[in-house]
Amino acid sequence: MNTHEIKTAAFLAYKSILRGSRSTAVLLVFIISLSYLNILFVSGMLFGLQDLMVRSIINLFSAHVTISAQQEPRVKAYIPDQGDLRAEIETIPGVIATSRHYLLAGSIGFDKLKNGVFKYISGAIVAIHPEEEKRVLSLHTFLIDGEWLEPTDHDQIVLSSALAGGYGLFAPSDLGGVRVGDKVRIVFANEVSRPYTVKGIYNDAIGLFETFITVEEAESILSTHNEATQILVKADVETTSLDTLVRRIEDVAPNLKIQPYTVLLGSFAAFLSALDLISAIVSVISVLVAAITMFVLIYVNAINKRRQIGILKAIGIKSGIIVMSYLFQSLFYSFCGVLIGYFFVFYVLTPFMYANPIDVIFGYLSPVYSETAIIAGIVSLLVASLLAGLIPAWLVARAAILKSLSR
Amino acid sequence: MINVSHLTRTYPGDVPIHALRDVSFHVKKGELVAIMGRSGSGKSTLLHQIGLIDTPTSGKILIGSEDVLALSDKEKTKFRLASLGFIFQEYALIPELTAWENVYLPAMAEGNDTKARKHHAKELLELVGLGNRLHHYPSELSGGEQQRVAVARALVNNPKVLLADEPTANLDSASARVVLELFRRLNRELNQTILLITHEPEDKEFVDRILWLSDGVLDRVENVPKSVQEMRKILAADGAGKRKQQKV
Incomplete structure (x- = not known):
C-alpha cells in the first residue's frame, strides 16, 4: 500500500x-x-x-528480612552477640533499621471473676525492645486501647485483641475479655511464672495471636544476655533489591538463617x-x-x-x-x-x-x-x-x- | 475503442440463466452509443462485463488495445480507476463526501498531482453546471444534480470510456434531459466515448448508434439517422454559442 x-x-x-x-x-x-x-x-x-x-x-510481622538462629550444622536457640551483628548489618546500604526478638512459648492466664480460677490460653510471647520495634514494625500504631511498652516496663505486657477477647473478633479461644489495667499471669515453657499488668491492646486485624513483653524481661526469664531468637531488618527496597540485600546479610552472617519476606509470605x-x-x-x-x-x-x-x-x-x-x-x-x-x-x-x-x-x-x-x-x-x-x-x-x-x- | 466479441454470460444454478449470448460489437472512439432493450434483455449485464464489475463466462473485450478480461483482479481495479468512468442508475455518491470530494476521490486514489486534480475536479463540476454546489453534500442536492456530480466523478481521471447504467431512470424528464445533453456535450466537446443504457425511445436523438438487445442476444444495431444528428449538431452549436455569449 x-x-x-x-x-x-x-x-x-x-x-x-x-x-x-x-x-x-x-x-x-x-x-x-x-x-x-x-x-x-x-x-x-x-x-x-x-x-x-x-x-x-512487612510492617506487622516480618519486616523485609528475618534472620533466625543457626540451623546447620547444629540447631541453636539464639543468635549470639546480636548487638555487634545488628550494628554491622545496619552499615549495609539500603538497611534502614533492625530490631531483635526473643520468641517464647507459654500460656497466659486470666482470672476474670477474681475467684482464683485462671483461664489459660497458649500463645506466642514475643520479647521486643519497644523503641527499636517502632523503627522496624508498626504494630504500635494498631493499639486500640492503652499504651505501647516502654523499655523499662518489666512487669507489663501488650496483647492482641484476638487473645484478650471481647473485641468482636473471631478467635478459636480467648481470655474472655481482658482490658487495659487487668492483671494476667504468664507461665513460660521453662516453668517460670510471673504476673503482668496489661498496658495495651492492639488489633492488627490479620489475627496475630501474640503477647509482647520487653527483651530485658525475657532475658531475665531465659537467663540470656545480648542474644536474640530473630533479628528483623527493615530496608529501602526501592534503592536496594531484596536479593542483593539478602546476599549482603549472608556475607555478614554466614551461619544464620536469612529469609526475605517473600519466603515468609507462605500461604499468602x-x-x-x-x-x-x-x-x-x-x-x-x-x-x-x-x-x-x-x-x-x-x-x-x-x-x-x-x-x-x-x-x-x-x-x-x-x-x-x-x-x-x-x-x-x-x-x-x-x-x-x-x-x-x-x-x-x-x-x-x-x-x-x-x-x-x-x-x-x-x-x-x-x-x-x-x-x-x-x-x-x-x-x-x-x-x-x-x-x-x-x-x-x-x-x-x-x-x-x-x-x-x-x- | 471497445471491441466485444462472442461475449457470453451464464449465471449458474439449478436453472442456468443465459444473460448474454454470443454478443459481438464494436464502438469507435468518440462514439455515443446506447444500449436498449426490454427489461431483462441483458443491458446491465453487458455494461457490467465491459465495466469489469462482473466476469463473463466466455468471450473477449478489448478496450483500446487492452484485453481487459486477461487482467488480474488488481489490474482490473486499477483499470477501472484509470480508464473507465462508471455512472450508476441511482445517484451513487458517497454521502459523507461533498460534491467536490466525491469527484476528487478517484483522483486521490490514483495518486495524481493533488493540486491539479483538485482543480480539475472543480472544473468538471463547473462543466456539469454545479460550480456553485462544490461544498454541498449529496443529501443537499437534487437527484439531477447528484447524477451530474456522478458524471463529473466518472470523468475525473480522464477515462477512455464512460459507462452509464440508465443514468436518467430516476430523474424527472427535465433533469433527464439535462443529463443527456451533458453526455452529448461531453461527447462532442471532449470526444468522450460513451456507452449508456436507456429505455426511453426519445433518448435516441442524443446518440449515434443503438445496440438493441433481446433475451441476451444482440438483436440489431440501429444507426441514428443523419438528419437527427445534424439537428443535434445545430442544437449543440447553438448551445455552445450561447455559452460563449455567457462567458463574454
Missing part, C-alpha cells in the same frame, strides 16, 4: 467519522472507555489489595498469585467483550454501507483502501475510548478512591497501578479494536461488486 492509498483511506475514515452515525460513534467510544476503565480499575484494586497485604506482612503467596490470575481473567474478559461489541457494531455499520462499499470498488477504489479506512476508524474510536477511560480512571475514580479508601480491616485499600498494566490495557484494546475493525470490513469488502451493489 503506497502513500496516496493510505492518504485516501485516512481521508475516507476522517469523513466517515465526521459525517457518520453519531450514536454508533458514541456507543463505540463508550464501550471502549468502559472496558479500559474495567481493565485498569479492577487490576488496580486487586494490585492495591496485594500491595496492602504484602505491606501489612498462593493467595496473591490467585489475585494476579483473577486480574488477568477480568482483563481478558473485558478485552473480549469490547472486541466482540466493537465487531458487531462495525459489522452492522459495514453491512449497512455494503452498497457504498460496492460503489467505491466499482469506481476503482481498492478493497485494501476500504479496509484500511475501517481500521483507521476503529483505531480512532479505540484511542478516544482509551483516552476517556484513562482520564476517568486517573482524574476521577482514583482521586476519589484515595480520598475515600475502602477499610479492609488491616488497612485502607486504594488502587495501585503498574505501568505494565496500563500499557498492556492500551495495547490489548488497540489490538482488539484493530481486529474488530479489520474482520468485518474485510468480510464486506471482499464480496463481489455486483453482490454489494444489489439491494
Whole structure:
C-alpha cells in the first residue's frame, strides 16, 4: 500500500467519522472507555489489595528480612552477640533499621471473676525492645486501647485483641475479655511464672495471636544476655533489591538463617498469585467483550454501507483502501475510548478512591497501578479494536461488486 | 475503442440463466452509443462485463488495445480507476463526501498531482453546471444534480470510456434531459466515448448508434439517422454559442 492509498483511506475514515452515525460513534467510544476503565480499575484494586497485604506482612510481622538462629550444622536457640551483628548489618546500604526478638512459648492466664480460677490460653510471647520495634514494625500504631511498652516496663505486657477477647473478633479461644489495667499471669515453657499488668491492646486485624513483653524481661526469664531468637531488618527496597540485600546479610552472617519476606509470605503467596490470575481473567474478559461489541457494531455499520462499499470498488477504489479506512476508524474510536477511560480512571475514580479508601480491616485499600498494566490495557484494546475493525470490513469488502451493489 | 466479441454470460444454478449470448460489437472512439432493450434483455449485464464489475463466462473485450478480461483482479481495479468512468442508475455518491470530494476521490486514489486534480475536479463540476454546489453534500442536492456530480466523478481521471447504467431512470424528464445533453456535450466537446443504457425511445436523438438487445442476444444495431444528428449538431452549436455569449 503506497502513500496516496493510505492518504485516501485516512481521508475516507476522517469523513466517515465526521459525517457518520453519531450514536454508533458514541456507543463505540463508550464501550471502549468502559472496558479500559474495567481493565485498569479492577487490576488496580486487586494490585492495591496485594500491595496492602504484602505491606501489612512487612510492617506487622516480618519486616523485609528475618534472620533466625543457626540451623546447620547444629540447631541453636539464639543468635549470639546480636548487638555487634545488628550494628554491622545496619552499615549495609539500603538497611534502614533492625530490631531483635526473643520468641517464647507459654500460656497466659486470666482470672476474670477474681475467684482464683485462671483461664489459660497458649500463645506466642514475643520479647521486643519497644523503641527499636517502632523503627522496624508498626504494630504500635494498631493499639486500640492503652499504651505501647516502654523499655523499662518489666512487669507489663501488650496483647492482641484476638487473645484478650471481647473485641468482636473471631478467635478459636480467648481470655474472655481482658482490658487495659487487668492483671494476667504468664507461665513460660521453662516453668517460670510471673504476673503482668496489661498496658495495651492492639488489633492488627490479620489475627496475630501474640503477647509482647520487653527483651530485658525475657532475658531475665531465659537467663540470656545480648542474644536474640530473630533479628528483623527493615530496608529501602526501592534503592536496594531484596536479593542483593539478602546476599549482603549472608556475607555478614554466614551461619544464620536469612529469609526475605517473600519466603515468609507462605500461604499468602498462593493467595496473591490467585489475585494476579483473577486480574488477568477480568482483563481478558473485558478485552473480549469490547472486541466482540466493537465487531458487531462495525459489522452492522459495514453491512449497512455494503452498497457504498460496492460503489467505491466499482469506481476503482481498492478493497485494501476500504479496509484500511475501517481500521483507521476503529483505531480512532479505540484511542478516544482509551483516552476517556484513562482520564476517568486517573482524574476521577482514583482521586476519589484515595480520598475515600475502602477499610479492609488491616488497612485502607486504594488502587495501585503498574505501568505494565496500563500499557498492556492500551495495547490489548488497540489490538482488539484493530481486529474488530479489520474482520468485518474485510468480510464486506471482499464480496463481489455486483453482490454489494444489489439491494 | 471497445471491441466485444462472442461475449457470453451464464449465471449458474439449478436453472442456468443465459444473460448474454454470443454478443459481438464494436464502438469507435468518440462514439455515443446506447444500449436498449426490454427489461431483462441483458443491458446491465453487458455494461457490467465491459465495466469489469462482473466476469463473463466466455468471450473477449478489448478496450483500446487492452484485453481487459486477461487482467488480474488488481489490474482490473486499477483499470477501472484509470480508464473507465462508471455512472450508476441511482445517484451513487458517497454521502459523507461533498460534491467536490466525491469527484476528487478517484483522483486521490490514483495518486495524481493533488493540486491539479483538485482543480480539475472543480472544473468538471463547473462543466456539469454545479460550480456553485462544490461544498454541498449529496443529501443537499437534487437527484439531477447528484447524477451530474456522478458524471463529473466518472470523468475525473480522464477515462477512455464512460459507462452509464440508465443514468436518467430516476430523474424527472427535465433533469433527464439535462443529463443527456451533458453526455452529448461531453461527447462532442471532449470526444468522450460513451456507452449508456436507456429505455426511453426519445433518448435516441442524443446518440449515434443503438445496440438493441433481446433475451441476451444482440438483436440489431440501429444507426441514428443523419438528419437527427445534424439537428443535434445545430442544437449543440447553438448551445455552445450561447455559452460563449455567457462567458463574454
